[in-house]
Amino acid sequence: MSRDLSDFYRSLAADADGRPLGGPGELRRRADRRARVRAAGGVLAVALLVAGTATGTRLVLAADEGPVGPPAGPPAPTVTAPSPSPSPVTPSPSRADPSPVGSATATAPSGGTPSTSSAPRTPTSIPDRAFFTQPASTTAAPPVFRQGEDVLPDFCGADLDGRVVQTRSRVLTYHLTPNQPEATVPYGIYRNSITIHRSGRADDWMADLRRAVRECPEQETTPGRFDRHRLLPGGDLGDEAVLVEVREPAWEAGEPAEGEVLRLIRVIRIGDVVTVLWEMGWEGTSSDRAQVDDYSRRAERAISNWLD
CATH class of the missing domain: 1.20.5 (Single alpha-helices involved in coiled-coils or other helix-helix interfaces)
Structure with a gap:
């Protein structure tokens, strides 16, 4: 520039x-x-x-996205409430110790459903199958049906037939030892009876029988000779059972002898049916308790099967 x-x-x-x-x-x-x-x-x-x-x-x-929440903290611990301890159960008072007035008694519910058993039907007739079958090894002779014979001893004249609707009886002959030779003398005989009672009255008849035995502890059967009666536990048979012991003077060859013999009578009730097993001996033999019990169980089973 x-x-x-x-x-x-x-x-x-x-x-x-x-x-x-x-x-x-x-x-x-x-x-x-x-x-x-x-x-x-x-x-x-x-x-x-x-x-x-x-x-x-x-x-x-x-x-x-919406508002952002605060950061997540550590998980809160789970708190488990303790289970309540069982309350003590107060036992219900016995009959002898009644509860005081005003006290409350808690009744625990039953743990199961109560079972109900229907009573056997009341039959109108007595068939052969209502009677039991003897063991073949101890049968001395075939059974024989007989009508009109006494079902029980007299028991000082007690009336025990008022509630009976129908009766059927038979005689059984037996050996005490099995498999006896044919000509062997029997050990004894039974008078086996079955009776049908009016509906709901057979238990009353059993009560009358017990009373008749208790009220007749001794009875003169022949001049100067007496039978003695007493009740024994009947055993767990049927709905109820009675065992009657009869002690009578001994006989030998149709004549009075020293000592006495024992007779047993088993009576079993099932519903409105009663069966009687009266062991009557043979020439001075006495009833064998084990053998009477065996026949009693057989009789109970036969009647139960018949009524089912």
Whole structure:
């Protein structure tokens, strides 16, 4: 640049504001600086715009997702309540110790369903199958049915026939020892009877029988000779059972002899049916308890099967 042009710029600057103006090189540097500043400002504006857009996008997404809850803490421990201890059960008082007035008695429910058993039907006739079968090894002769004979001893004239509807009897002849020769004298005989009683009255008949035996402990059968009677435990047979012991003077060849013989009579009730096993001996023999018990069980089973 010429010297005249430089002088001209200095003169113009002095006239304009009293301050000196830079030369052309200075002006170019200033122009370049302003251009750089404008470029930097544009870049900054674009960066701010991009940052604002990203921030807005994050805010919108956060709003769509809903509020963020607090961080999850450690799981709360599970507390198990202790089971209550069982209350003590107060035993119910016995009949002899009644509960005091005002005291409450708790009744525990039954653990099971009570069983009900129906009573056997009351039959109208007595068939052959109602009687038991003797063991073949001890049978001395075939059974013989007989009617009109006494079912029981007299027992001092006690009336025990008022409640009987029907009776059927037979005679059994037996050996005490099995497999005896054919000509062997029997050990004894039974008078085995079955009676049907009016409905619901057989138990009354059993009570009358017990009373008749108790009220007749001794009975004169022949002049000067007496039978003695007593009740023994009847055993677990049927609905109820009675065992009567009869002790009578001994006989030998149809004549009185020294000593006495034992007779056993077993009476078993099942519903309205009663069976009697009266062991009568043979020529002075006495009843064998084990043999009487065996025949009694057989008689019970036969009647139970008949009534079922």
